[in-house]
Amino acid sequence: MGRQMETRVRLSGDLCKYFEEERRFQLEPQATIGDLLDRLGIAEGEVGVIALNGVLATRSAELQEGDEVQLFPPIGGG
């Protein structure tokens, strides 16, 4: 087993029903955001916008040690 890397995850909006505070996850090297989402068990449609270190990202983005991922619901109205 390769050395695992730590990723910080924050949820926003309706996603906070999964957890409220920032959490840290240990992932395999070269894991993607998609791998992280599978690990979190959040249903596909519930995540609308992904930010990796404050920049818009997609599920296929590869993670590195110390990255911060923020997950948002889809953009709606108001």
Next chain:
Amino acid sequence: MPCGYAGRILRVNLSTGTITVEEPGEEFYRTYFGGSGLIGYYLLKELRPGVEPLGPENKLIFACGVNTGVPTSGSGRNAIGAKSPLTGAFGESDVGGFWGAELKRAGYDAVIVEGQAAKPVYLRVRDKEVQVREASHLWGTTTGQCQEMIRGELGEKAARLALIGPAGEKLVRYACVLNGTRHAAGRTGLGAVMGSKNLKAVAVHGSRPVELADPQGVRAKAQWVAGVYMQSSRGLHDNGTANMVPRLNLNGALPTRNFQHGSFGGAEKISGEAMTKTILVGRTTCYGCPIRCKRVVEASEPYPVDPLYGGPQYETVAALGSNCGVDDLVAVAKGNELCNAYGLDTISTGSCIAFATECFENGLLTKQDTDGLELTFGNAPAMLHMVEMIAQRRGLGRLLGEGVMRAAKQIGRGAERYAMHIKGQEVPMHEPRLKQGMGLGYAVSPTGAEHVLNIHDTLYAQEGGPLDRAKALGIPGPLAPSDLGPEKVRLFIYLTHWESFLNCLGMCQMQPYDLQQVVEIVNAATGWNTTVWELLKVGERALNLSRVFNAREGLTATDDYLPARFFAPFQSGPLAGVAVDQARLEAALRTYYAMMGWDQGSGLPTVGKLQELGIAWAADELSQHSISGSNER
């Protein structure tokens, strides 16, 4: 005995002092439902074309829906309508709070206000007792002051008021009506219509619960929402609609500096989360709703902000914040307070200030015009100063109070480039270069640029709750926000038919109900046997009434457009290079007209369509005034 609806419409003529009550009968309510549909019916039937919106011939209609006041979540809304002084077209705004439910409890579905009082007055409705009362002593008061004074002099601490502030009295073209001090019927300038009639407030006290056909059925829906809302609507509860700011910013779609940009450096400082961490002191709500999406904020530095006026939601945060380049949340909250106290639409107010700011930065306005004010993007004190000037119609505020369309015409020298409006109404805080269907909706909305009777494309781009509702209407799968083909137009039409129906029903769009649950609520309230089909037709009917009204006022297909700025791509950011394609929009417009059963060239409802909707009389209105749709796209 009517259930759900009251069966009675109050009519008050302020010129003659006549007060009458009409009972249109069950078929009327089942056809028009109330709200938007009722307003369309009466404006089309009773106004002649060409009335002056700020004159005595205009009619101001406060309309509950069949569901308003029914004791379940989302039942707190009413519509207000008139011919708009901002657009010269169909004017309507929908608002929450508690006033609509109180009117229904008093035994009325709607109030039609006609004529013009000789001096300031307010209307008092206490169950069957209706009076026109002196209001000269209230003229010039803020909404907060007026509410307190009226409740005091009536001895009714619980009276609910629909009222205007000084901006409506001074006929600012986008002055609004408020339910209380925190819920605004913001758009289309209905506050100015109310002010032109010398009507300061409608104070209501109602003591009878709404009659229900199946109270247990209604109660079951209320209990269901109470059990699920923290799963379905957590974001709204926790951080209000401004919870959207960070993710809009990430996508390059947060209106910034008059729609010049889509990303704003100060976005994190003005988000709903930032509000919760700093100035939020409470969460409040509308009649019957547990979600509590409304904000209550308080501050003292650098500006005192009174929690009486609630707190800013997304539109206000963007309109007075990012779109003015302002990243000071307390300043945005202060602006919200001023708009609610003076009775100004926050969207139009912010847009007028952003317009003036861009004019100033480009030398079309100078310090001479601004009385020495450095009106630049990001200057928060200047933004607040302009809110005051507009509300009081002083200095540059006199011109800006006319709206960006008229102000740009007056300023000239290319100022039109900076005037973000459609049909004269300022564009709300949603970016059509991201949400292409929203752009179509802006172009065709009967009230001018409008974001609620519209599609938020991003909600239908993936699996989830909103797409499930669309699937129940026969839309097979997700569509990209950038899609503007026939599939997107079809989705837009089905959604806006339903949203239009909700505006007739008096129900809030932010509820977690699916379509069938809404059907069940209507049937439980009224005892009817309605279906999704019938209810969609109610929404479609209301859209056709407003379209016919506008055609009769001289609007044509050429009035369905977008401001030129949206056809220019962003230069940078996540949406760099992305614009609305004009040819694609034109094609979408023709597809929209065709799918609506309207003439594809003129956008005019056909006689066959109006007959199918059971409103053949509306076709007579068109032929009587020789409207034949000769002005084509």
